[in-house]
Amino acid sequence: MRRITRIAAVCLAGSVLSASSSFAQDPPKDLQKQIDQVKSTLPKFxxxxxxxxxxxxxxxxxxxxxxxxxxxxxxxxxxxxxxxxxxxxxxxxxxxxxxxxxxxxxxxxxxxxxxxxxxxxxxxxxxxxxxxxxxxxxxxxxxxxxxxxxxxxxxxxxxxxxxxxxxx
Ligand code: HEC
Incomplete structure (x- = not known):
């Protein structure tokens, strides 16, 4: 039980780390590109x-x-x-x-x-x-x-x- 908790904690920490590091790698420009891509799929008139x-x-x-x-x-x-x-x-x-x-x-x-x-x-x-x-x-x-x-x-x-x- 304790071991499982420890493994879960390690996994969680890992995913937080990788999430934050991938965020650090993504420059705002890329984020803007993604927003523009989503926008381009929205209807116009x-x-x-x-x-x-x-x-x-x-x-x-x-x-x-x-x-x-x-x-x-x-x-x-x-x-x-x-x-x-x-x-x-x-x-x-x-x-x-x-x-x-x-x-x-x-x-x-x-x-x-x-x-x-x-x-x-x-x-x-x-x-x-x-x-x-x-x-x-x-x-x-x-x-x-x-x-x-x-x-x-x-x-x-x-x-x-x-x-x-x-x-x-
Ligand atoms: C702000 C300006 C504006 C107003 C106000 C407006 N329209 Fe339009 N309407 C447009 C434009 C622009 C298009 C062409 C769409 C395009 O090219 O993206 C259009 C297209 C349409 C079409 C054709 C849609 C199709 O592709 O089959 C209909 C039907 C329509 N309007 C109905 C109305 C009705 C009913 C009203 C009033 C209640 C109205 N419109 C008010 C700007 C307007």
């Missing part, structure tokens, strides 16, 4: 924008169906989908952040108030703003159009719910 597109379409049908929690949820994760871009495209992300927090605010406010009358014009105005950013960033050929049905039809859009029902 194109991948999260697909999710933005779908959640944006779904949001409309959730609001229309009085499933206000689903509408709030779609809005929350439409914004959350863009998080990787805060690392991979920090400058462009600032434009997204300001879009969501300011331009898109009438939509999120209408959802919070369960007010479809306010939601509809705010939503239509948002489509114009989405496309304004596309054009401004050289992607005028990506034009969002409102769908006649949700992008994802595997959810019930008509469950009556409240915007506050979304867990934090």
């Amino acid at each position: 194109a991948i999260p924008m697909r999710e933005v597109g779908d959640r944006f379409q779904n949001m409309y049908f959730a609001a229309k169906g009085d499933n206000w929690a689903l509408a709030a949820y779609m809005s929350k994760y439409m914004n959350g989908a863009m998080n990787p871009a805060s690392v991979t495209k920090p400058d462009e992300y600032k434009t997204w952040k300001s879009f969501y927090e300011n331009t898109f605010a009438p939509v999120t406010k209408a959802i919070a108030a369960k007010d479809f009358k306010a939601f509809e014009p705010a939503y239509t105005a948002a489509i114009g703003a989405c496309n304004g950013c596309h054009a401004g960033m050289g992607y005028g050929f990506i034009k969002v159009v409102k769908l006649g049905a949700p992008a994802n039809n595997g959810i019930d859009y008509k469950i009556k719910s409240n915007p506050g029902d979304v867990p934090p």
Whole structure:
């Protein structure tokens, strides 16, 4: 028993030593290279924008169906989908952040108030703003159009719910 403890202690000390010595051998430059490699695997705009597109379409049908929690949820994760871009495209992300927090605010406010009358014009105005950013960033050929049905039809859009029902 004691011998095992001693062996374990020696192994532990050895691994700590080798870990610290390998750390000492790794110059910060190499660490930076590794961070850059990890960063290069994170999505930029194109991948999260697909999710933005779908959640944006779904949001409309959730609001229309009085499933206000689903509408709030779609809005929350439409914004959350863009998080990787805060690392991979920090400058462009600032434009997204300001879009969501300011331009898109009438939509999120209408959802919070369960007010479809306010939601509809705010939503239509948002489509114009989405496309304004596309054009401004050289992607005028990506034009969002409102769908006649949700992008994802595997959810019930008509469950009556409240915007506050979304867990934090
Ligand atoms: C900050 C500017 C900006 C805003 C705001 C913005 N987009 Fe985009 N979007 C882009 C860029 C840039 C691309 C092209 C992606 C790329 O080349 O990496 C794009 C691409 C897309 C695509 C195509 C994705 C694909 O590859 O299939 C869709 C769909 C889309 N956006 C939907 C929307 C919707 C809906 C909104 C509004 C709720 C919106 N976008 C708001 C910048 C923006």
